[in-house]
Amino acid sequence: GAVVSQHPSWVICKSGTSVKIECRSLDFQATTMFWYRQFPKQSLMLMATSNEGSKATYEQGVEKDKFLINHASLTLSTLTVTSAHPEDSSFYICSGGSSGASDTQYFGPGTRLTVL
Amino acid sequence: DAKTTQPPSMDCAEGRAANLPCNHSTISGNEYVYWYRQIHSQGPQYIIHGLKNNETNEMASLIITEDRKSSTLILPHATLRDTAVYYCIVRYRPGFQGAQKLVFGQGTRLTINP
Numbered sequence: 001g002a003v004v005s006q007h008p009s010w011v012i013c014k015s016g017t018s019v020k021i022e023c024r025s026l027d028f029q030a031t032t033m034f035w036y037r038q039f040p041k042q043s044l045m046l047m048a049t050s051n052e053g054s055k056a057t058y059e060q061g062v063e064k065d066k067f068l069i070n071h072a073s074l075t076l077s078t079l080t081v082t083s084a085h086p087e088d089s090s091f092y093i094c095s096g097g098s099s100g101a102s103d104t105q106y107f108g109p110g111t112r113l114t115v116l
Numbered sequence: 117d118a119k120t121t122q123p124p125s126m127d128c129a130e131g132r133a134a135n136l137p138c139n140h141s142t143i144s145g146n147e148y149v150y151w152y153r154q155i156h157s158q159g160p161q162y163i164i165h166g167l168k169n170n171e172t173n174e175m176a177s178l179i180i181t182e183d184r185k186s187s188t189l190i191l192p193h194a195t196l197r198d199t200a201v202y203y204c205i206v207r208y209r210p211g212f213q214g215a216q217k218l219v220f221g222q223g224t225r226l227t228i229n230p
Contacts, residue, residue: 032216043223044154049216095159104150104165107152107162
């Protein structure tokens with residue numbers, strides 16, 4: 001299957017700082033990328049959908065000014081957690097989909113964010 | 117909201133076939149059935165998907181009932197590395213608004229025992 005990478009794989013930061021997470025599709029062009037969040041022992045929750053060159057669409061309850069998403073190219077999307085607080089500590093996972101008959105999504109390995 | 121129902125957990129002996137059921141009684145004719153799995157602290161891994169015909173690939177087989185209201189994922193010879201949470205997801209086929217969204221339920225935690 002297609003490969004999606006994320007960087008960093010884990011990050012620890014102080015409360016009030018901002019953290020940027022990168023998501024790259026390595027061997028395909030991702031016209032759409034998705035960002036999910038997963039708390040311990042819970043399922044994945046979709047945060048937002050981004051299409052290359054346009055604004056992201058956020059799910060209900062997700063603050064767009066806190067979770068900034070940029071999808072500047074067909075292979076790169078970034079999620080910036082601004083003014084992070086301990087409650088933002090979570091596992092953040094991105095996925096990419098390409099247009100096509102099946103339009104399967106492929107997921108990155110995830111980024112573990114810990115806010116102190 | 118997730119449109120599927122799965123048992124919360126299952127056990128299977130190593131080397132045996134693991135059969136994971138999924139109920140999707142409200143599925144529409146424009147929706148596919150997708151299966152992903154998530155090994156601890158990793159991103160979900162795509163396994164297989166289907167519309168109405170049975171499907172097989174190198175990882176698994178997908179059996180969809182004729183009325184499409186339920187399906188079964190079959191791992192033919194389970195190994196310890198197949199221990200994971202398995203998610204059955206119903207998703208609109210491409211061309212429909214919101215078609216690409218994947219809504220994850222709680223999945224089935226499959227444990228393969230030696």
